[in-house]
Amino acid sequence: MYRISFFLLVLAGTGSFVQAQDTTKRRTIDITSSFKPVLRDAVKINFNAAPPAVDTSRPKLAYNIPAQYLFLNYLPGEMKPVALQRDSVKPWENYNYIKVGVGNIHVPYIRTGFSFGDGQRTFFNLFASQLSSKGNLPFQKNSLTDVKLVGTVKTENKLEWNGSLGFKNDAYYRYGYRPDTLKFTSDDLKVTYQTYEGQLSLRNTEPTEFGLLYHPNIRVNVFSSKWKRDANEVNTVFNLPLEKTLGDNYAFDLGFTANLTHYHQSLVGATVDQNNNIYMVNPAFLVKTSNLFLQAAVTPSWDQKVFHLLPNFLADISTSDQRFTVQLGWIGYYDKGSFQRFESINPWLAAPDSFAEYARAGVVWRVQGVYQQPFQLCGEGRIPAV
Structure with missing residues (x-):
């Protein structure tokens, strides 16, 4: 107790002495070191995951893809020229023609063709030709005449009728006989061949x-x-x-x-x-x-x-x-x-x-x-x- 009372008296006396010496000096605090708080490193927990089980089942996935409307720019196509194929089926057209000719041995030649019909169910053609010739020898001449009508008619029940009628007349003279002193008339040497022909057919188109x-x-x-x-x-x-x-x-x-x-x-x-x-x-x-x-x-x-x-x-x-x-x-x-x-x-x-x-x-x-x-x-x- 004696020591404590003595320490307090000394301390109080010292404070009064310091205060009495300089009352105008500014109070300051000098820090000679700074304290920086630092957290301790946290301890990390290591997780060791187990591998997943193998799934052998095939999943069924349903996709719902909406309709896509694409508008593409126009692009010209590639051109590859090929040989033109012959078209054997042509639309029916009515044509008419007349051919006339003559040769150096007095050969008047006439050939005509006429076609008519509606082009849908009826098709008709009429052909005619005449050919005559004459040479320098006696009775060296002949003539050929040919006329033919051809027609086709289609019915509504898928049937097709085809027919033709024709007439042909050929006249020949048996010229060039020997000796030349023989005398014959035109009727003796003339041979005539005549042909009448007809054809008819029917077929179903289907x-x-x-x-x-x-x-x-x-x-x-x-x-x-x-x-x-x-x-x-x-x-x-x-x-x-x-x-x-x-x-x-x-x-x-x-x-x-x-x-x-x-x-x-x-x-x-x-x-x-x-x-x-x-x-x-x-x-x-x-x-x-x-x-x-x-x-x-x-x-x-x-x-x-x-x-x-x-x-x-x-x-x-x-x-x-x-x-x-x-x-x-x-x-x-x-x-x-x-x-x-x-x-x-x-x-x-x-x-x-x-x-x-x-x-x-x-x-x-x-x-x-x-x-x-x-x-x-x-x-x-x-x-x-x-």
Whole structure:
């Protein structure tokens, strides 16, 4: 206690002494160091996550994409010129023409053609021609006259009728006889051939409900010759084709053909009558694709009641661009003889006393191609395609 009281007295005395010494001096505090509080580094907690389990299920995601309306700027397309393809189907137009000519051997030539019809259901053509010639020798002259009417009528039930009527008159003079001292009149040397012909056919433009396509047709020619021995001949050809479609690429054909010829000749005190008839049945199986056309058929036939089996195989193999086609075939056919056919080859022959026919089967092959301009490849070289 004594020490504490003494310390307090000394302290109070010292304070009074300091205050009494200088009362005008400004009070200041000198800081010799500054305290900067710093936080202790926090302790970080390390998390070790476990790997997720493997999900093998496939999620079903539903997308709802709204319609986008894009307005693109116009861009010109690329131009690639190609060869012009021949259009075989042209709209019907009525044309009329007249051709007149003359040559150095007095050959007046006239040919006319007239067409009429509405162009939708009726189509008609009328053709006529006249040709005459004359040479320097006696009776060296001839004349040819030909008139033909062709028509087509389409009905509302998808049927098409086609027909034609024609008349042909050919006059020849048997000039150039020897010796020149022989005397003949014009009637003695003039030979006249006349032909009346008619044709009628019917076909359906669309298959029936059973997939059938039919095209029956008949053609009749009445041919006559007037000279020393008059002769006439009637040729009739009746054809009944029927096709059954089997889908888009297959078809089956079954046809019947009758080729009939009756020849009559008037002789002095006698007549000659002969028949030359052929009957054929034509079954065939067809394959039609973009690159292949195949026809496999045989033709049973009866020639004067004698049976012949003729082959009829044909194949067209084309490339994808249709620029090259190979055609192969083995075809059997009849080369039938008749007075009308013989006269078309040699108009100077006399009326035959008899005629015959013969059948032959041969191999027919052809290679053709098209590149830019259509052409055909033949043994003699390249010729324009028809």
